[in-house]
Amino acid sequence: MGTAFVTGAGIRIGSAVARALGHAGYDLALHANRSLESLGALAEELRALGRRVTLHSGDLSQPEAVDALGTQVREAWPALDVVVHNAGLYERVDFASISREQYRTMLAVNLDAPFFLTQALLPSLRAGKDPLVVHITDVGGERPVSHYAHYSVSKAGLIMLTRALAVELAPHVRVNAVSPGAVAFPEHYDAAAREAVLKRIPMGREGSVEDIARTIVFLAREAPYLTGQVIAVDGGRSAQL
Template structure:
């Protein structure tokens, strides 16, 4: 049975990706930091489908957390078919208020963790027949947005990491990125701001976590010659000025 690791698998997009992979036939290694209840729910649903599922808890904002997760995954899974680097931080803050601590925390989770987790799991990825790494970026990685300087810089770095690894690890390991647009508004999101954002999306609505999850499954199952690509899932928002 093929195996997939999904970071940040207890909530939102990560949860949907993990469930979609279980439905597509993958055993799961589910990473969480704090959302253990959601990950346990995913694990239960995966087991009901006949898959194995293990939950690992680690703080990917620290080198120790990344290494701990990698060590546990390597111990339990001699071959890894899919790695989804989904865990991330998102924060709105004025540029002049971003401290060095804020900056390093953001890049630590959004860029350094995918970099070093992929590196640490490379031996078990290479042991799989057609290994795939998927990084979750953001359409903001290529388009400036006020009050998110440290966030957008971290996602821009992840976008370039995707391309760099696709070249360096070819042809053995495929590396792609999915770049969501407006997908799942936060529960406390201001309604006026929500409507203003929706007005900028040609589809006229937000996307769902399942929209993103379907692309992960497509890349894993149906796209053996696609690598180094960044696929926007944004209702055509990034296609217009």
């Protein structure tokens, strides 16, 4: 079917995306920073399906690690059909308390890493057949909430990067974004916090990481004329103020 690279593939959305692509027939380059044990287990699961899988690690807040990862993946995979920038940071901090280091780290992982990894992987993407880059964004990049200023700025930048690259890398490389809603709550959310979120969702329920994964497989296999778009998979949450 093809080849794909997924960052942050050890857990949650990244793991579901990697698994869905593997079941769709893609060989895979998988990245994680801390979730290396679960990444290894996922690799064995996908290899049992007959997929070729390479594993890569690195702290995407560090420019040298991003450069090294790009080189490793490009050398291991001379042609790539799908690149999914899923790895990301998310933290709640009062605006007055956000340090320069917190701001720098947030933008480094959520925006700089996708920017420079795509740049490093351009030769492999250009060698792919109908190649696709997918950014995992967030409604917070367009409709911010309090205490997440640096996160919202990083995701807003990623949305613009989606559109900028869709224009510049066309016609061969397509670039889209998927914006998840409540599909994988942060671990620190208690029952009250989760209920408050669910009340703002027209469909009235939580989604699943598989909803995101299926959307990405659709973009890769069924949507060759779709580029420069941000697809909200959020139960209608972004449709209202």
